[in-house]
Amino acid sequence: MKLPRDHSTGPAASSRSKELKQARAIRSRHNILLAAARAFAERGYPSVTMHDVAEISGMTKGAVYFHYANKESLALAVTTEFAARLPAISDAVARLDLPPVAAVAELLLRTAAALRDEPLMKAGARLQIEKGLIDVELPVPFEEYTALIATWLQGALSAGDLEHQTPPEPLARVLVSAFFGAQHLSWLVNDRTDIIERTLEVLHAVVPCTRDPRHTSPYLHDHTAA
DSSP, X not given: OOOOOOTTSSHHHHHHXXXXXXXXXXXXXXXXXXXXXXXXXXXXXXXXXXXXXXXXXTSOHHHHHHHOSSHHHHHHHHHHHHHHHHHHHHHHHHTTOOOHHHHHHHHHHHHHHXXXXXXXXXXXXXXXXXXXXXXXXXXXXXXXXXXXXXXXXXXXXXTTOOOOSSOHHHHHHHHHHHHHHHHHHHHHHHTXXXXXXXXXXXXXXXXXXXXXHHHHOHHHHHHHHO
């Protein structure tokens, strides 16, 4: 009698086992990264240890070191995620196909909400401030973000919707500087609970032609309705 084939061994089983291990490794790496982000955001880079990250993640210190060689590599990974999050927000806003000035307002408002709510964004913003204390070169996250805003402002200028004497490129740099300065003060004073209000203040002050985003912003409409 021919015995049934044992599917628990062989190439297929080996492949499944490898996939499961890879999936577990990805989850572990993400959990460690999120734990590091929470630690960096709350305590600042100098005060965080690998032991702290292990405790927050619920993993052993050996497991943390298996995925990240040192605290510098964790800081680099967190800021890399922060830098990647900004274009993701930009892409989401671009898909809304808003008028240029409204797109600028929406981008800053969604970025503000992410800085208030997402540990990786909170940590990335803090690590940028503390980069002089970190012995590794961190990515510079704001160049493409600022360039996109300049492009939208140029579109608004071409459409006759931008009444401002400052050319789009320097205006974009001023706007981004004012926004990230405002979010920093919001963090220091109120733990970013008022970051949306401060962002609206920046928009009205730096881009006076911006119609009140509270009436045109999809983000504000959705979250006010909620």
